[in-house]
Amino acid sequence: MVAVNDPSSPSTPSPSTSGGTPGGSAVPEDGAWWRHAVVYQVYVRSFADGDGDGVGDLPGITSRLPHLRDLGVDALWITPFYTSPQRDHGYDVADYRDVDPLFGSLSDADDLLARAHELGLKVIVDLVPNHTSDRHPWFQAALAAGPGSPERARYMFVEGRGEDGDLPPNNWPSVFGGDAWTRVTEADGTPGQWYLHLFDSTQPDLNWRNPEVGDEFESVLRFWLDRGVDGFRVDVAHGLFKEEGLPDTELPDPDADGPASMVELAGLDEPMWDQPEVHEVYRRWHRVLADYDDSPRGRRMAVAESWARTAEAIARYVRPDELQQSFNFHWLSAAWSAEEFAEVVTETLPSLLPYGATPTWVLSNHDVVRHVTRYGGGELGLARGRAATLAMLGLPGSAYLYQGEELGLEQVEVAPEDRTDPSWFRTKDTAKPDIGRDGCRVPIPWGDEEPPYAFGPAAAGSQPWLPQPDGWAPLSVAAQTGAVGSTLEFYRRALAARRTFALTAGEEVEILDAGADVFAYRRGPLVCVLNAGSAPVGLPDGVGALVLSSGVDPTGTLAPDTAAWFLDD
Numbered sequence: 001m002v003a004v005n006d007p008s009s010p011s012t013p014s015p016s017t018s019g020g021t022p023g024g025s026a027v028p029e030d031g032a033w034w035r036h037a038v039v040y041q042v043y044v045r046s047f048a049d050g051d052g053d054g055v056g057d058l059p060g061i062t063s064r065l066p067h068l069r070d071l072g073v074d075a076l077w078i079t080p081f082y083t084s085p086q087r088d089h090g091y092d093v094a095d096y097r098d099v100d101p102l103f104g105s106l107s108d109a110d111d112l113l114a115r116a117h118e119l120g121l122k123v124i125v126d127l128v129p130n131h132t133s134d135r136h137p138w139f140q141a142a143l144a145a146g147p148g149s150p151e152r153a154r155y156m157f158v159e160g161r162g163e164d165g166d167l168p169p170n171n172w173p174s175v176f177g178g179d180a181w182t183r184v185t186e187a188d189g190t191p192g193q194w195y196l197h198l199f200d201s202t203q204p205d206l207n208w209r210n211p212e213v214g215d216e217f218e219s220v221l222r223f224w225l226d227r228g229v230d231g232f233r234v235d236v237a238h239g240l241f242k243e244e245g246l247p248d249t250e251l252p253d254p255d256a257d258g259p260a261s262m263v264e265l266a267g268l269d270e271p272m273w274d275q276p277e278v279h280e281v282y283r284r285w286h287r288v289l290a291d292y293d294d295s296p297r298g299r300r301m302a303v304a305e306s307w308a309r310t311a312e313a314i315a316r317y318v319r320p321d322e323l324q325q326s327f328n329f330h331w332l333s334a335a336w337s338a339e340e341f342a343e344v345v346t347e348t349l350p351s352l353l354p355y356g357a358t359p360t361w362v363l364s365n366h367d368v369v370r371h372v373t374r375y376g377g378g379e380l381g382l383a384r385g386r387a388a389t390l391a392m393l394g395l396p397g398s399a400y401l402y403q404g405e406e407l408g409l410e411q412v413e414v415a416p417e418d419r420t421d422p423s424w425f426r427t428k429d430t431a432k433p434d435i436g437r438d439g440c441r442v443p444i445p446w447g448d449e450e451p452p453y454a455f456g457p458a459a460a461g462s463q464p465w466l467p468q469p470d471g472w473a474p475l476s477v478a479a480q481t482g483a484v485g486s487t488l489e490f491y492r493r494a495l496a497a498r499r500t501f502a503l504t505a506g507e508e509v510e511i512l513d514a515g516a517d518v519f520a521y522r523r524g525p526l527v528c529v530l531n532a533g534s535a536p537v538g539l540p541d542g543v544g545a546l547v548l549s550s551g552v553d554p555t556g557t558l559a560p561d562t563a564a565w566f567l568d569d
């Protein structure tokens with residue numbers, strides 16, 4: 001038996017549910033609404049376009065909030081919508097306290113927050129503290145001010161190696177491909193210092209050893225908390241501090257299979273990731289969030305994007321005086337394998353025990369290949385995707401859904417001329433495989449028979465910022481609503497059923513021995529069985545009544561690539 005919580009821990013809440021209604025947050029008495037929440041990730045460019053320019057925006061999101069309420073999620077996380085040159089689609093922020101005109105205005109953000117709260121939905125916004133845009137006034141000032149200035153000290157400016165300083169300061173690679181260093185030309189026209197960018201060269205890394213940086217981010221947090229956000233998703237949370245002295249790193253074997261995703265690129269044990277000093281930042285943020293705890297709406301939270309290597313390393317971000325959640329990308333990285341699913345669960349849950357935090361689970365996001373495609377694509381991939389979703393939604397803790405997965409969307413093959421992802425541009429000419437992320441970011445279909453599939457009010461037949469494929473009409477929200485067996489209706493039923501037990505089923509999970517290819521567990525009255533093999537399997541003894549299956553309902557045996565929930569009477 002593995003458990004997320006030590007029942008004797010003072011931070012363990014005694015959940016009391018106000019759930020049971022479709023959509024809207026069930027806020028437990030202690031206000032920690034995130035502990036078992038389902039959070040829906042909105043990729044702002046691709047969710048809904050309010051003004052018809054082919055790019056999603058805040059008014060578009062507001063107009064589609066009823067979809068999220070009807071789906072039955074508790075919260076939405078919105079990717080960055082701040083002022084930005086959009087070199088990394090908003091993860092390059094030029095002004096942390098304003099909305100990019102492409103997405104609307106501050107008043108649109110206020111309207112979105114108000115409407116979401118009316119519908120009982122919490123709102124998490126993205127915070128990008130590891131780097132700014134190169135158009136941020138701080139970086140522009142740093143370029144102008146020159147070496148040794150206080151302006152340069154806000155970033156990672158260093159002299160180069162070699163006789164003329166013409167070699168990068170160390171061998172660090174950028175996550176997006178190529179070097180992590182770019183040399184600037186000083187005001188007098190001579191080649192100058194190098195600055196660090198763990199991502200694109202337009203995303204210079206901040207120097208978190210400079211107290212000014214910490215003060216600035218506390219102020220940014222308060223700016224959005226004052227406007228009413230319920231939480232933050234912390235971008236590259238494990239990257240803020242770099243090892244003193246900036247030592248060389250051990251580079252991956254160039255002959256090995258190349259990295260397939262950011263999971264492999266950013267999760268390595270290297271001097272730029274997961275340094276101990278980063279935790280002091282999150283202790284400070286914990287105190288800032290706690291200042292806003294007095295609202296009847298429930299407390300404020302932050303979830304760390306920490307691609308740390310082990311479950312233990314990830315868990316350190318959710319110590320009781322740090323952040324409330326950390327993404328657990330190990331579920332997403334697991335292959336279609338009963339053994340791997342069980343392994344992730346048995347490693348994750350005990351790692352959180354000492355801290356009283358609940359786990360998070362996620363299958364897809366805007367950085368990885370959509371899970372239906374990862375699991376083989378087509379009918380097989382969809383069947384497995386639905387089964388993995390059911391297995392995920394039965395576990396204790398919080399589940400993060402990525403927009404479009406409720407429609408069963410697959411990764412789209414985006415033509416080279418339509419690509420926009422900086423990681424694609426930085427790797428396309430090298431031997432590295434394509435890690436471009438455009439294919440999971442195509443605007444989602446809401447209705448109609450042809451692009452833009454009601455994504456926005458643009459003329460029928462016009463394409464949004466990333467072209468949508470032919471044949472998406474049957475996958476749209478309108479087409480799937482009310483359609484028996486549709487993936488959308490499956491998600492709605494799963495989320496509704498989850499509400500009946502999520503807060504009361506407890507946080508202990510017993511992995512059941514149900515055969516080599518079967519991932520099965522009991523959590524309180526719930527038994528979940530997933531058949532990852534190729535032949536039908538019998539059900540474990542003592543399962544209760546069938547609640548829901550991801551495919552054909554089991555009658556004595558469970559079909560391959562299917563999962564089912566059973567509840568004790």
Ligand code: NOJ
Nearest residue numbers: 088091199235236366367
């Ligand atoms: C992680 C984000 O999820 C990704 O989209 C972004 O490109 C990098 N961080 C850099 O901010």
